[in-house]
Amino acid sequence: MEYKEESRLCIVIIPKTQKVKRIVIPDWLPKFILGLTMTIAFLLVFSYSKITAFTNSLQVENLDKNSTKYILEEELANLEIISKEKDKIISKLEANVVDTQEKIDEVDNIFMDVERLQKQLEKKAGITTASRSNSIGRRTDLETLETDESLEALKEILDEKEQELEKFIVEIDNRFKYLESVPNLWPAQGRLTSRYGNRKNPFGRGTRFHKGIDIANSYGTSIKAAGSGTVTFSGTRSGYGRVVIIKHNSEYETLYAHNSQNLVKIGDKVEKGQAIAKMGSTGRSTGCHLHFEIHKNGKTINPLTVLNK
The missing domain is CATH 2.70.70.10 (Glucose Permease (Domain IIA))
Known part of the structure; x- marks a missing residue:
């Protein structure tokens, strides 16, 4: 029976002055080194692709973040504009409140003048307007109300005053017509x-x-x-x-x-x-x-x- 000797790789080193050295390398070692090299190369390629994909993902994510940041900055700028407009509106409303109160005071003064004139006309015409006393009794203290309530109360008072004055004008007109018709003027001198x-x-x-x-x-x-x-x-x-x-x-x-x-x-x-x-x-x-x-x-x-x- 023949015996086949296992093949080996032999490396001989011959120095000038020393004894010849021989290094025996098993035949599986080159295959192992080649396999290891290929495995490392594969791992490097795989790692590179993963790193590249991850880098691209980070870049996309960074772009998304930048886009989101830009949108947020635009929204913030819009909010600042809205806030400034709101401040202008608030200032305008505050000015309107002051102006409204001044108008209310002005109307109240006019009411006093109108009522004073009514009394004078009533005295001259010899009449008494019953409806006027009710209107005065219901006079609202506008200064104690909020602006919206003041305006509503003022509108109600103005409506009542308008109706009262319409009746008063008719009554005064009829009274003056009657007084003009009373024959109290001397018809001739002599x-x-x-x-x-x-x-x-x-x-x-x-x-x-x-x-x-x-x-x-x-x-x-x-x-x-x-x-x-x-x-x-x-x-x-x-x-x-x-x-x-x-x-x-x-x-x-x-x-x-x-x-x-x-x-x-x-x-x-x-x-x-x-x-x-x-x-x-x-x-x-x-x-x-x-x-x-x-x-x-x-x-x-x-x-x-x-x-x-």
Whole structure:
């Protein structure tokens, strides 16, 4: 039986002066070294690819972080802009609050002036406005309220005041119209020659009831309407001569007699103090004068109780 000797790699070292040395290398060692080299090379390649991938991942992540940082910086800049705008708005609102309070104070002062004027007008017109006292009693102390509440309360007060003033204006207007219609203006200048009531009969014996007053002056003296109203008669009546009759309102009516000339006609609207006739002595008369009568609710009354003193 043949025996095959195991192959080996032999390295001989021959120095100049020393003994020859031989190194025997097993045949598996080169294969091991080659395998180890290939394994190391593989590991290096694998590690490089992993490191490269990780580096790329870090770069991408860094880019994402940079992008996120840029977005956050933009958002921060926007927030700063919004914050500045908010500060401007707050400053403006604070200024508006001050301005609103000034307006409220101004309106309150106007209210006081309006109420003072109302009282003066009421006194002159001789009326009392019941609705005004309720409005004053409900006056809100605006300074104790917040701005929004003040504005709402102010609006409510203004609405109430507007309605009150509308009623007041109508009432005052009607009152002034009534006062203008009251025949209290002396209808002519001159001497009072005969009063209202019983008097000696100027055309005979005894006494007669005089339904008005007589005012004497020169021929053609202007005769004026004692109050505003509507002419219901303009013409001639027996004993009175030329006559003008004016209906002033539901209460009063006046008569102007013995005129030399009538200046108005039936249906004319006349104002207090407007010339309506000329003084004369037409009809049954003893001289140039105006016979003036006031009728209240269809009955004659003493004109001197109505005419201004």
